[in-house]
Amino acid sequence: MQHMNSILEAFIRQAERTPDKRCVIFGGRTLSYAELAFAARGFGRALTSWGLKPGEGVALFLENSIDFLVAYLGSWWAGGTVILVNTAYRQVELRHILNDSSARICITGDAQRPELDRVRDDLRALERIVETGDDMQRFIETQHVPAREIVPELGLPRADALAVIGYTSGTTGQSKGAMLLHGNLIANAQAVCAAWHWTQADHLLNMLPLFHTHGLMVGMHGTWVAGSSVELHRKFGAATAYERLLGGGFSMFFGVPTMYTRLIHEAHVRKERPKPIRLFVSGSAPLSPDTFAEFETLFGQKILERYGMTETVMNTTNPYSGERRPGTVGLPFPGQEARVVDVRTRRLVAPGAVGEIEVRGPHVFAGYLNQPTATADSFDAEGWFKTGDLGCISSDGYLTISGRAKELIITGGYNVYPREVEDVLLRCPGVAEAAVFGLPDAEFGECVCAALVRSDPGLSAPAVIAFCKEQLAGYKKPRHVAFVEALPRNALGKVQKHLLVKMIQT
Numbered sequence: 001m002q003h004m005n006s007i008l009e010a011f012i013r014q015a016e017r018t019p020d021k022r023c024v025i026f027g028g029r030t031l032s033y034a035e036l037a038f039a040a041r042g043f044g045r046a047l048t049s050w051g052l053k054p055g056e057g058v059a060l061f062l063e064n065s066i067d068f069l070v071a072y073l074g075s076w077w078a079g080g081t082v083i084l085v086n087t088a089y090r091q092v093e094l095r096h097i098l099n100d101s102s103a104r105i106c107i108t109g110d111a112q113r114p115e116l117d118r119v120r121d122d123l124r125a126l127e128r129i130v131e132t133g134d135d136m137q138r139f140i141e142t143q144h145v146p147a148r149e150i151v152p153e154l155g156l157p158r159a160d161a162l163a164v165i166g167y168t169s170g171t172t173g174q175s176k177g178a179m180l181l182h183g184n185l186i187a188n189a190q191a192v193c194a195a196w197h198w199t200q201a202d203h204l205l206n207m208l209p210l211f212h213t214h215g216l217m218v219g220m221h222g223t224w225v226a227g228s229s230v231e232l233h234r235k236f237g238a239a240t241a242y243e244r245l246l247g248g249g250f251s252m253f254f255g256v257p258t259m260y261t262r263l264i265h266e267a268h269v270r271k272e273r274p275k276p277i278r279l280f281v282s283g284s285a286p287l288s289p290d291t292f293a294e295f296e297t298l299f300g301q302k303i304l305e306r307y308g309m310t311e312t313v314m315n316t317t318n319p320y321s322g323e324r325r326p327g328t329v330g331l332p333f334p335g336q337e338a339r340v341v342d343v344r345t346r347r348l349v350a351p352g353a354v355g356e357i358e359v360r361g362p363h364v365f366a367g368y369l370n371q372p373t374a375t376a377d378s379f380d381a382e383g384w385f386k387t388g389d390l391g392c393i394s395s396d397g398y399l400t401i402s403g404r405a406k407e408l409i410i411t412g413g414y415n416v417y418p419r420e421v422e423d424v425l426l427r428c429p430g431v432a433e434a435a436v437f438g439l440p441d442a443e444f445g446e447c448v449c450a451a452l453v454r455s456d457p458g459l460s461a462p463a464v465i466a467f468c469k470e471q472l473a474g475y476k477k478p479r480h481v482a483f484v485e486a487l488p489r490n491a492l493g494k495v496q497k498h499l500l501v502k503m504i505q506t
Contacts (some may be wrong), residue, residue: 005159006182007189008076011224012037012156018200018227025231026066033227039070042140044077049142050105050128054079055162057103059126061085061094061112064210064234067132069220071107072210076182081162083177084211087112088490091119093175097167098123100370101177105130159183165369166213166310177369178311187362188313189221191333195317196279196304200227204252205244207236207259214284217313219254238262245274253277256284258493260295260303267298276300279320283308285493286401286419288426289326305329307401309387311365311378315357316399328398336361339384340393343405346380351395354417356405358384390417407497409438411446416476418497421448421468425478428467430456435487436478437497439504450478451500453486480504 004010011033014021019034031039047058058075060082062068075082083101085094094116098106102125108116109132116129130139157163163182167175192198204223208215210232223230231250233240236259245253255263260282267273280295280303287305296302306317307329316338318330332338340355341348349355364385367375378386390402402417409416418436425434433453438446452464461481468477488499 004186004190006076006157006161006163007185007221007224008073008182009156010186010189011073014224014227021200021227022229023223024066024069024229026064026233029066031066036066036069036073039066039140040073041077043070043074043136046140046142047074047078047080047105050139052078052080052105055081057081057083057101057105057125057165059083059085059098059101059103059106060211061087061089061106061116062109062132063087063111064215064232065109065132067107067109067136068210069232071136072216072220076157076163079157079161081165083165084167084216086167086211086490087209090115094119095122096175097177098126101165104128107132107136109133157182159186162366164217168310176371176374179366179369180311180313181366184363184365185217185221185313186225187335188217188333189225191335191363192218192222192314192317193226194334195320196222196281197320198222198226198228198252202226202228202251202278203249204228204230204254205233205241205250206230206254207233207241208254208256209235212284213308213310213313214254214256218281218283218308238266242266242270242274245277246272248275251278252281253279254281254283256493257282257287257291258285258489260287260291264291264294264298274299279304281306283329285495287326288423292326307399309389311385312359312363312387314363315359315387318398325398328394328400330399331397332359332361333363336363338393338399340391340399343390343408349392352392354390354392354402354415357387357389357391357399357401359387360384407437409436409446409448411438411441411448411475412444416448421450421472421476421478424468424471425450425452425464427471428459428464430454430459431464433487435495435497435500437501439480439501441479447479448476449480449482449504451482451484451487451504454483459483 015033015037020032023033023036024031058080083103105128107130130136161182164180165177167177206219210216280301282303283306302324304318308314316330316332318324337360339358342355360383388405390405393399403419407418421436422434425431431452432455435451439449441447464481482504488496
């Protein structure tokens, strides 16, 4: 694959080679590579004219749209650094992220603008807010843009230049800004395209949020590197997704497990089935083997599960051509490494033994913004990044994720991995969803607790505990069971256990 230093360079080269090729469809509007390049360059020139200096932050706090893509590429055109902001964030998160990143300008939409206005006076560095639509068009029109020139005046980004600051989900406190370089992003996208046989003939249905790694740095980056096309939607809807897949023309769909369970439900209430497409990918949360099997039965396609995170984009993948093993996230992408080490000694563990997952390669981020101690603590002397995820590697190299190292429960001196207990709970009749976590205990240090969503309103806590007692060692069974209406999840479907702990304790 051709050597490039950035996603922007890959995009520009595609626009030069295939200017009239369809690039993105959104809301019935289609843009070619040349049209998106022209719009992005116009926005980049406007940023430069406004006074954005190389390396300064441009915050994107908006929903999926053409304007998002224009602002994203345009920020790089101006030499800026993109700060991605989750559209679900409210005042506390906005204050932290926009102040921590020192963003001078924020691009937002009419749905997010009121929340931004509420904290406007608290944002020390923010000088300008640009709202998509007419306001953004006026911002762009302040500059004359030559008709067909599409190479930035500042030159293409260097591989070692800061490209994106992506904030972690903040499950244990304030979120940290992961600094991703242009070289990290292009190396990862090229590895993904190679592993998944992504070509210019592909057409992706992308309903994932662009503020997140999966939708943006896998979906859009891969599209631009491969020179393919994408149909982008504002958000996921099972009925809409099913209809679009029935309509045909797509070769790829990327989703999170919740999307697949809803597609399965949709299939059960319809007679017609979509024809199998080349690739269904799942990530961002664990995909259950039952969902994997049922989806294959209904859709005739084995889902490819992979593993990634904000700090590294994609780490491992089930093989495109080989065995897609349910419950695992496969092997490292080309040019990357992964291993499992003992949480305390940091030595390699034997195949099948659980430890902390570490990764290394050109995809790994440069560190956490303004947090040198956290950065130093996250890497060893040989450049291995400590992911904070627990897992094991089989004798033939397949990685299985067990949970988060910080979610490990140590009760009476024994280690309890929440994922193992959750898998048992989900087999208990009457349980629809389960989350396991530890709470302080005077006698054992921590005790195992479970929050459950019931499918059978008559299910009792003693019945659940009795079921687990038959399946698990005594120290692993939940000592406390709480029933909740719904598990708190983030925008990508991950259960937010820190919020559950607060709910149960109060």
